[in-house]
Amino acid sequence: MESTCGVWCSTRRKKLPFLAELSHFCASNSEPMIVGGDFNIIRYIKEKNSSDGVHRHTPLFNDLIRFYELRELIMAGGMFTWSNNLENPVLEKLNREKREKNTNLS
Numbered sequence: 001m002e003s004t005c006g007v008w009c010s011t012r013r014k015k016l017p018f019l020a021e022l023s024h025f026c027a028s029n030s031e032p033m034i035v036g037g038d039f040n041i042i043r044y045i046k047e048k049n050s051s052d053g054v055h056r057h058t059p060l061f062n063d064l065i066r067f068y069e070l071r072e073l074i075m076a077g078g079m080f081t082w083s084n085n086l087e088n089p090v091l092e093k094l095n096r097e098k099r100e101k102n103t104n105l106s
Contacts, residue, residue: 005037007036015060035070036073036095037095038081038094038095042055049089073097081093081095082094
């Protein structure tokens with residue numbers, strides 16, 4: 001059996017409470033887990049089509065992913081999951097699925 005957690009972090013919501021809640025979920029879960037949804041934090045500059053840089057909490061987000069040994073599920077289709085729909089759009093990968101290293105998906 002595995003635990004599943006769906007997430008959504010508002011662009012207006014403070015990221016630290018969100019990351020603390022995500023860390024608490026991972027720490028308190030003894031079952032294999034899958035965490036997915038709209039994190040609203042990009043992990044790498046290549047996940048955005050502009051040179052604005054990454055979010056200031058990106059290093060903490062990446063540390064959390066490494067600490068809990070979460071692995072990104074490979075996304076099919078396009079590289080980005082969000083657009084601001086302007087004439088010259090900003091494109092970002094904000095939605096992602098993570099699984100614990102030892103989760104069997106078969």
